[in-house]
Amino acid sequence: MIAQAKKTKKQTEKQQKIVETAIRLFAEKGYANTSTSEIAKQAGVAEGLIFKHYGTKENLLRSVILPFFKSSLPDMAEEVFAEVLPAKTTSFEEFLRALLHNRIQFFYENKQILQVVIKEIIYNESLKKELLPYLADTIRFRFKNTIEMFKARGELKDIPTDDIVYLLLPVLGGFIISRFVIVDVDVIHESEVEKLIEFIMGGIRKNEH
Amino acid sequence: MIAQAKKTKKQTEKQQKIVETAIRLFAEKGYANTSTSEIAKQAGVAEGLIFKHYGTKENLLRSVILPFFKSSLPDMAEEVFAEVLPAKTTSFEEFLRALLHNRIQFFYENKQILQVVIKEIIYNESLKKELLPYLADTIRFRFKNTIEMFKARGELKDIPTDDIVYLLLPVLGGFIISRFVIVDVDVIHESEVEKLIEFIMGGIRKNEH
Amino acid sequence: MIAQAKKTKKQTEKQQKIVETAIRLFAEKGYANTSTSEIAKQAGVAEGLIFKHYGTKENLLRSVILPFFKSSLPDMAEEVFAEVLPAKTTSFEEFLRALLHNRIQFFYENKQILQVVIKEIIYNESLKKELLPYLADTIRFRFKNTIEMFKARGELKDIPTDDIVYLLLPVLGGFIISRFVIVDVDVIHESEVEKLIEFIMGGIRKNEH
Amino acid sequence: MIAQAKKTKKQTEKQQKIVETAIRLFAEKGYANTSTSEIAKQAGVAEGLIFKHYGTKENLLRSVILPFFKSSLPDMAEEVFAEVLPAKTTSFEEFLRALLHNRIQFFYENKQILQVVIKEIIYNESLKKELLPYLADTIRFRFKNTIEMFKARGELKDIPTDDIVYLLLPVLGGFIISRFVIVDVDVIHESEVEKLIEFIMGGIRKNEH
DNA sequence: TATGAATGAGTGTTCATTCAT
DNA sequence: CATGAATGAACACTCATTCAT
Known part of the structure; x- marks a missing residue:
């Protein structure tokens, strides 16, 4: 699978x-x-x-990256959102948790390809130009829908949806990249995920009572 | 300077x-x-x-990276913290705002070197091994002190300091990298910074009253 | 062959x-x-x-020198001694003559490789260190045995065998090197060989009767 | 001197x-x-x-080699023969002994230049062409005279003078080169010299009584 | 399908040599 | 007399790519 x-x-x-x-x-x-x-x-x-x-050598690289990018990645996305969203009762936190677990599992299993993709998107200008817009559009689109749904339920602040996505993506992306590409870990612990979720949801400011 | x-x-x-x-x-x-x-x-x-x-060509790379890394970068850090912290009345938000403005200005002026450093830290295993620990130690140390100070003032949640740093760094780093390296912007608007700060401080969950 | x-x-x-x-x-x-x-x-x-x-270029040199050195040269030696020695009746002079003819023929046919070997042993410190001990040992060992045999037969003076070898090698080596490397001759005449043999056997002092 | x-x-x-x-x-x-x-x-x-x-670099080499070659070397030769020969009573053995001691001392003191000269004569075709004839002529001429003198005194065999020189030079040259250039010794012992002299004079064949 | 000998443009690097100061 | 920055041709070596088998 x-x-x-x-x-x-x-x-x-x-x-x-x-x-x-x-x-x-x-x-x-x-x-x-x-x-x-x-x-x-x-x-x-x-x-x-x-x-x-x-x-050519370049074509070998594309043969490695593109299938992962154009088929596996969106397919997986489809799956996640399909898997998680139907449960109407779920909170945004539950959604985030499911998303992270799913992604982390997926990226762990495809760690090497992921490393290639990220390294080359950063290093290779022409690949970046080709893949980045595609990536941004696909991911962003799905996120927007989901976030708007949860905003409608009154779970999220009244920040414009685009802003939320714009803040959320680097945080989630940075988290995963820093773990799997910069530090080459094998496993991300449950507690790390929980802290990240709580951080995203509640920030770090102490609330006054 | x-x-x-x-x-x-x-x-x-x-x-x-x-x-x-x-x-x-x-x-x-x-x-x-x-x-x-x-x-x-x-x-x-x-x-x-x-x-x-x-x-050698490699030594040319090091001559470009290392001075930036080992002198400019910590010097700047010193400056920021020295500049901002004395003002005892300042809130953590003010501190974050000052830090981000300072960093953004600095990275904008050294954008190309920064791009080289990040690209090579990700691409070049031996440079990564050499620079990453140094970076982590220097930055992390300063953050810890500052955060503990503000925690003592009751401004921040009771999350362990290490956890806060561990969450904050990828967020700040991811923000700057995604702007300056992945998307090669010339300017980061005031409003972007404000949104980031509010996100970090308060998360995205709607507070119940 | x-x-x-x-x-x-x-x-x-x-x-x-x-x-x-x-x-x-x-x-x-x-x-x-x-x-x-x-x-x-x-x-x-x-x-x-x-x-x-x-x-590498150096490896090309070694691919040229080493086979000549480590296989052809000792193989030839084997042959000469095997060819000449069994004939128990032969005198040391006969042995020398056969040896010289064999060597001269061999070196003539491999003149260029021989020139390379000698030039590089003299010019290239690391090759010298590698090859010279090997050369000395192999050659010296065979000479010693042969000379001792002829000494036992009473054909040679009572000089210590090591001394004879130590004097004989530079003479034979010098003769061949000066002909094939310093002066690049194509042919060494029978009469030259005879003079050399007579010189080695009898020296230049006039014997009193 | x-x-x-x-x-x-x-x-x-x-x-x-x-x-x-x-x-x-x-x-x-x-x-x-x-x-x-x-x-x-x-x-x-x-x-x-x-x-x-x-x-040019080549001119530096010549500035090193030529003075040694064209002035010091013949001057020295002059000296030796002048020093040794007058003593009419001296035997050829005495002459050889004096010559060797003189040369050995001289070469030891100029070992490095000697090494350069020999290495480059063997390695550098154009230097060889320039220096070798000069060397051969100068040395050979002096030897011929001396040998003929001793032949006239009946000390040496009736071999043609040219042949004696032709045999003697590689032996003496080979001896000195093998000691100073191939094996980089600092000192040549008295006993080595004596063995060489006896070898040159009497060969290795056992004389019948 | 698979091999591996062969190519030639390009790479990082060295080196003798020049020249303004 | 002396320096050392600068040159450019040559050097050993690499690499993606081709092609006969």
């Missing part, structure tokens, strides 16, 4: 090995610091084969 | 030009995607001169 | 050409004065191919 | 230092493996100064 980014239709065993190795090396050292000869060697494959299948 | 990372003691005009050009190109395309020959060409300098002065 | 230093197992035609050209140029101008681009050009090969096969 | 190769007429202190350092480095690693920048650094001098004084 998850981590399916690696397998498309008909891939030979060697082709599989190439993609796996490329993902691992791109994640470890970055696309620009990984040579096709190293990929070939570690994949146990002739260097020519990479070019038979993918034409 | 600011943007002093570029000028050290005795630098010839050409040496200046090399560093400036290197910073610009590293910021635009990343260290790994920038060739020394391109730096030389755009700096109007013989390629050999780069190596006369910096020995 | 001889000059086999050039051909190892599976070498492509171009690889052959690289080694041949490298040997020739190293012999003519020395390793340090020969550029890989010149080798490539004269071998009719892309420069990159040299590094595909040999990794 | 000796080691005067280093000082010509008016040399500044820095110029002295350049030549000394060049000799040392050329001797250690060879001319081709020594960079002018290294010479300058180790001599404590600006790199430009080398070229102010010597024009």
Whole structure:
């Protein structure tokens, strides 16, 4: 169900090995610091084969990133929102909790691809231009709907929805990136998630009674 | 006073030009995607001169990053805290506001170096290992003191100080990085800062009366 | 059987050409004065191919020297001693004559590699350290045995065997080096060999009767 | 009296230092493996100064080699033969002994220049072509006269003088080169010299009585 | 499909040499 | 006399890519 980014239709065993190795090396050292000869060697494959299948090194990168980006990621999103939202009784906190758990699980299982995506979006201007708008639109759209729903229920402050999304995304994104990309953790504890949720919901100011 | 990372003691005009050009190109395309020959060409300098002065390409990168990192950055920090804190009457909100304005101004003026630093910390494993602990320690230490002070004044919730810092840093860092590195803005509006502050202080949950 | 230093197992035609050209140029101008681009050009090969096969320029040198040194040279030695010694009746003079003819033939056929070896042993400190002890041990060991045999037969003076070897090696070595390396002759005449043998055996002092 | 190769007429202190350092480095690693920048650094001098004084690197090498070669060496030779020969009563053995002691002392004191000369004569085709004939002529001429004198006295075998010289030079040269250049000894013992002399005079064949 | 020899443009780096000061 | 910044050609080496097998 998850981590399916690696397998498309008909891939030979060697082709599989190439993609796996490329993902691992791109994640470890970055696309620009990984040579096709190293990929070939570690994949146990002739260097020519990479070019038979993918034409260019850049295309190999896209073949790694794009499926994850254009199919797995939105599919997953669909799932989450579909999974969580129907429960009408749920609070926004419950939603956040479910979302975070789902995402964290997903990102943990696709950590290497995620690392490649983030590193290259930051490092590679043309990939950034291509992917960032897509990412922003997709995610933002879903968030807006959900937040407006909860605002209608009176659970959230009367801040404009766009502002909430605009503040929420860097916080959630920063949290996940700092954990999975900057510090390469394997596990995010339940308590961390709870603290984050409480922070997002209530801030840090002491309320007067 | 600011943007002093570029000028050290005795630098010839050409040496200046090399560093400036290197910073610009590293910021635009990343260290790994920038060739020394391109730096030389755009700096109007013989390629050999780069190596006369910096020995290796990697050392040129370090000569760009390290002064910013090890001197300018903590110096600035010192300044902010010194500037803001004495005013005992100030609230934590005032402190945050002053800090953000100061940082935003500083990062705007050093935007390119900042972009280089962040890109390479994410992309270059060995630089990350070298700089991240240093960064974390320096920044974290100052924040802890300040937060504890305001906690003592009863302005902040009774969350453990470490937890507050741990939540605050990705939020502030994520905000600045997403603005200056991912989206390459020139200006951050007053209102954005105010929204961020209110978010940090009060979260998004509607308070019951 | 001889000059086999050039051909190892599976070498492509171009690889052959690289080694041949490298040997020739190293012999003519020395390793340090020969550029890989010149080798490539004269071998009719892309420069990159040299590094595909040999990794570094230094490794190309070693690939030229070491097989000659560690296999051909001792193999030959084996042969000579095996060929000459069984004939119990042979005198030491006969042995010397056979040895010299064999060596001269061998060195003539491998003249260029020999020139490379000698030039680099003299010029390249690290190669000297690596090869000289090996050379000394191998050669010296065989000589000692042979000389002791002939001493036992009463053909040679009662000088300590080590001293004889220690005097004989520079003489033989100096003779061959001065002919093949310093003066680049193609042929060493029978009469030269005879004079050398008579000199070694009898010296230059006139015997009184 | 000796080691005067280093000082010509008016040399500044820095110029002295350049030549000394060049000799040392050329001797250690060879001319081709020594960079002018290294010479300058180790001599404590600006790199430009080398070229102010010597024009090119090759000219620096010649300024080191030629005075030694064209003045010191023949001068010394003159001395030896003048010193030894007058004593009419002396035997050829005595002459050889005096010659060797004189040369060994001289080469020991000029070991580094000697190493440079020998290494470059073997490595540098154009220097070889220039110096070798000169060397051969000068040395050979003096030897011939001496040997003929001793032959006239009946001390030496009736081998043609040219043959004796032709055999003697590689032996003496090989002995000195193998000691001072290949093995970098500081001292040659009296006993070694004696063995060499006895070898040259009497060979190794046991004489029948 | 898969190999791996071969390419050639490009990379970081070195080095002898020049020249303004 | 002396410096050292600056040059540019050459150097060893890398790498994505091609192609005959």
